[in-house]
Amino acid sequence: MSTVRANQPVVPKLRYRLEKRKESGVLSSLLSILVALVCSFGITYWVITLIGADATTVLWAIVKGSFGTKNAVIDTLIKSTPIFITGLATVVAYRAKVWNIGQEGQLYAGALGVTGVVLLLKDAGLPAWVFIPTLLIVAVLSGALAGAIPGVLKSRYNVNEIIVTVMLNYIVLYLTTYLLGGPWQEVGSHYYNTIRFPDTTNLPLLFGTRLHSGFVIALLLAVLIYYLLWHMKVGYEIRATGSNPTAARFKGIDTRRIILVVMLLSGAISGLAGGLELLGVHHRLVYGFSVSFGFTGILIALLGRLHPLGVAPAAIFFGALHNGSSAMIIHSNVPRELITAIMGFVIIMLLFWEVVFKYRIRRVEDVQ
Amino acid sequence: MSNEFLQAGMLLSVFASAVRLGTIVLFAALGELIVERSGVLNLSVEGMMLTGALAGFLVGYFSKSLWLGVVVAALAGMLISFIFALLAVVLQVDQTVSGLTVNIFAAGLTFFIYRTIFPNVGSEGTPNLVPFTALKIPFLSQIPILGELLFSHHAMAYIALFMVLIIWFYLYRTKSGLILRTIGENPRAVDMKGINITLYRVLAVLFGGLMAGLAGSVITLGSAGVFVADITAGRGWLAIAIVIFGDWKPGRLLWASLFFGFIDALQMQVQALGVRLPFQLFLAMPYIMTVIAVFLGRRRAGAPIALGTPYVRE
Numbered sequence: 001m002s003t004v005r006a007n008q009p010v011v012p013k014l015r016y017r018l019e020k021r022k023e024s025g026v027l028s029s030l031l032s033i034l035v036a037l038v039c040s041f042g043i044t045y046w047v048i049t050l051i052g053a054d055a056t057t058v059l060w061a062i063v064k065g066s067f068g069t070k071n072a073v074i075d076t077l078i079k080s081t082p083i084f085i086t087g088l089a090t091v092v093a094y095r096a097k098v099w100n101i102g103q104e105g106q107l108y109a110g111a112l113g114v115t116g117v118v119l120l121l122k123d124a125g126l127p128a129w130v131f132i133p134t135l136l137i138v139a140v141l142s143g144a145l146a147g148a149i150p151g152v153l154k155s156r157y158n159v160n161e162i163i164v165t166v167m168l169n170y171i172v173l174y175l176t177t178y179l180l181g182g183p184w185q186e187v188g189s190h191y192y193n194t195i196r197f198p199d200t201t202n203l204p205l206l207f208g209t210r211l212h213s214g215f216v217i218a219l220l221l222a223v224l225i226y227y228l229l230w231h232m233k234v235g236y237e238i239r240a241t242g243s244n245p246t247a248a249r250f251k252g253i254d255t256r257r258i259i260l261v262v263m264l265l266s267g268a269i270s271g272l273a274g275g276l277e278l279l280g281v282h283h284r285l286v287y288g289f290s291v292s293f294g295f296t297g298i299l300i301a302l303l304g305r306l307h308p309l310g311v312a313p314a315a316i317f318f319g320a321l322h323n324g325s326s327a328m329i330i331h332s333n334v335p336r337e338l339i340t341a342i343m344g345f346v347i348i349m350l351l352f353w354e355v356v357f358k359y360r361i362r363r364v365e366d367v368q
Numbered sequence: 369m370s371n372e373f374l375q376a377g378m379l380l381s382v383f384a385s386a387v388r389l390g391t392i393v394l395f396a397a398l399g400e401l402i403v404e405r406s407g408v409l410n411l412s413v414e415g416m417m418l419t420g421a422l423a424g425f426l427v428g429y430f431s432k433s434l435w436l437g438v439v440v441a442a443l444a445g446m447l448i449s450f451i452f453a454l455l456a457v458v459l460q461v462d463q464t465v466s467g468l469t470v471n472i473f474a475a476g477l478t479f480f481i482y483r484t485i486f487p488n489v490g491s492e493g494t495p496n497l498v499p500f501t502a503l504k505i506p507f508l509s510q511i512p513i514l515g516e517l518l519f520s521h522h523a524m525a526y527i528a529l530f531m532v533l534i535i536w537f538y539l540y541r542t543k544s545g546l547i548l549r550t551i552g553e554n555p556r557a558v559d560m561k562g563i564n565i566t567l568y569r570v571l572a573v574l575f576g577g578l579m580a581g582l583a584g585s586v587i588t589l590g591s592a593g594v595f596v597a598d599i600t601a602g603r604g605w606l607a608i609a610i611v612i613f614g615d616w617k618p619g620r621l622l623w624a625s626l627f628f629g630f631i632d633a634l635q636m637q638v639q640a641l642g643v644r645l646p647f648q649l650f651l652a653m654p655y656i657m658t659v660i661a662v663f664l665g666r667r668r669a670g671a672p673i674a675l676g677t678p679y680v681r682e
Binding site for chain 1 (some may be wrong): 411482602
């Protein structure tokens, strides 16, 4: 409480105060992304110079390598497809604050399911319009199965889903190397790979380019998930569980069911990413076909502000970095691993600036 | 007869390497224990360990001093944990999100630095160093069985075991330890006493980073002698699981770490025996056991109440 003294004139004294907003608006959101990108760009420039390369040349190589020609753009879109989808898988889970880190393993699970069915039916002579949808359903189901393990453990027994999904990543990877080193290995091959899948499993290509229809599926999926999260009851329940589980339970939402649903969905979507990548790009299961697609999906979801429509540009951006890194290592001695470090750094910057922009300086008139 | 001697000897060597392998994750788990006891969940243990493993290796490789490597590894782990502390404690960003991000960043950063310094790994062979040798404690190491089991390890293993005592003493026998534990349970009460919660939590996180860095250095300087991608192989996550399984108590953490060291040693030994099962099954064993451990630990009551929630003054 301020006291007013009688013998002094009342002079309003100006003060500045830091205030934290509860929610950040769209503008400050975009601003924080922009500033995070500028900061990351600056640091990247500095680091490249530090290792003795010409930063301008290297960065131009990345830009030209990812958007310079029509083929480069197509490659960027191909590279962004799997991480786009794992990003969507992450959005669904993290909106409910269910921390799925098992996208990598679930993606491999989808790929394993697809490969198993292809090897089983390769001589059945199925036409493409039967074979491909069947395989995509298998991918979804295998991914969901991998998501079911942490889902059931979390929803029924309240077992920490983070640990379980991380461990499942390793377990699925060892299962993959077992299959690729033994029963599924191409006869005579010295590498971990299967035979080439029959041509009837190839995803249709778009515009007469190498771009496979997986990219369109990813776009449709983004719209579908947007609709699910913001225009369907289950989506509302997912978001309510994420923002305040106790309040959600009071509203009659079965949060344990939501946790299970979300893990199944997230696993299914990641599995689809694995299936599409095999049928669209590799046409065989080969060890290491996923370049950390699962973990990159987490970063993309965060960069896209856990919004399906934000994930799209984020995925194309990271896909471009990934694609451009191939050009970068040709033109310089900068190792490819720089890109992974940058991706992580961008998100650290984003988290930092997001909070900073939540503060605003307000002028308060203090009457003394 | 001789066969039985052989088997006994083998069993002993499994137990001995269980202690050695267990101490790696023990460092990280003890660090994470302090962090979680202050109410902060740091999920970037794996990344901090990787950073420690690389920093320790690089310094050990170029300076030829393993101990200098250990010190720098601890500092490197702290540096990464500082980023986490800034985000999660000071700016109060969601702790899970901060941990995951810092973790991925640290992993990317270590590979980048390694490839920058050794661009021709592969064609020129993997750079390596001579790791710590066993420090046989005079007389005690001569005791049959116990000598090999307990008194014939490298110095870092003894330090890890000693840290259990130190941390137990700190948590339960010092005033500062009491304050730390209370911050994890009821931060408001501590705040009313005029104690700086943010400072306590930041220091706890930094200590966790230091210990994870040490854990990483034990991998490269204590046994491997090389650095390769994903050399920590999920041990950082295992440390977090061990804290849950060990019910947030230092003594139980010790036993849990030794148990997982044993699983690790056993799977190596069984592989070496050439059992007619796919070797991947043995490699996957520690991860399967971790899932079982967190499942068994699901009803643990020792979790700090304020774990994972930032403290906001009202």
